[in-house]
Amino acid sequence: MSEPEIPRLLLVEDDPQLLAMLETLLTEEGYRVDTAADGQRGLHLGLSREYDVVVLDRGLPAIEGLDLLTRLRVRGVITPTLILSALGNPADRVAGLDAGAEDYLGKPFDIDELLARLRALRRRHLDTARSLPVPGGRLELDGRRVVREQGAPERLSERECDLLATLAARPGAVFARRQLLTMVFDEAESEAVVDTYVHYLRRKLGRAVIDTVRGRGYQLGRGR
Template identity: 40%
Template sequence: MRILLVEDERHLAEALEQVLSRNNYSVDLAFDGEEGLYQALTGIHDIIVLDIMLPKRDGLSILEELRGKRISTPVLLLTARGETEDKVIGLDSGADDYLAKPFQTTELLARLRALGRRKGEVQVKNLSTYADLELNPHTLELKVNEKSYHLTLKESQLLEILMLNHDLTVSPGSIIEKIWGFEGDAEESHVQVYISFLRKKLSQMESKARIQTHRGVGYMLTVSKES
């Protein structure tokens, strides 16, 4: 299970990363609000642990933007303040749970397990769309107009990354990190193989979307200019 931890106190973030890693979680770290929002929008995470008080952008505005973009990844809010008002605002903004600092790591782990179970029990319909593509990352179903195709998990994850970053070049290294993680043994050739698979399926489905290769830089999902 992959966790995005957005926390500006580096010593706390790094300590939590060690605890989570020992409990078999993969962890992506962000130390300010802008980086946290970027990773939340472009990455694939099972749970987001989000501090409210952050530099550059606060956690509540990040949460509101994620929910506004129909990103339903479970969010656990962290804050040094324990006032009821903060809890109400956070939960009303779309948070799934709330944990006030200081807290015991055992409680954090218990809440993450609960959120993980909840995510598995409730399959939220959170569709990614671009051009004529409609991807359901939960069922792995890709639709183009009246045609549908069942993707593999890796194909779905890769296409979702490209759709979330459409018209932007995504590096192979970023793709490997998001899909296979730092500890995986995937190489750039793995990405090339899955890009090839996706191109064939988009062609078979007669989609207007195309995956361009920017040699030495990465891949971009864009719309064909052909009529």
């Protein structure tokens, strides 16, 4: 009989004492733990390795926790994620869940509750994590297409899909052009490329799919 597979967990936390404590605790709980002390390292590990669950702080160096989670979701990483943060008021929790987290626990926290929540996350089957709601339908990341409530599905290019997914992963957020350029168009130099792809998406899906926020940038259309 084969041995049961050890669940893998990614822990992203910049407090060295808390990081060490949690690593020991989670290892004793039966996880194989990889750690990252900043968002850049967390992003690298999240994209290059497969995990069963992620525990993520928000106030991280290099890449802020919610931005890190958004980048993982946009690139198709659907690993169940629990945000563990000192930012624990209702608005902070809503922001974390809107960014794609499955659960949110404020600091200070009860260890038994943390472990129970992680067990619950691992049990959950995230069938909907491969799609995101957009105005008039859903964006299916696997097929790079928008399935509409009315009409035939609309195929998207890779960049169109990445741009729309970035906006849809955080539907209440406004993204500056420079921010979208960095997150979606790695090799581009001009912010004009963002406007071009917004035009492409509006031409395919209608102007309501993306809203322009004057002087600030773009956000997912609010007519959902």
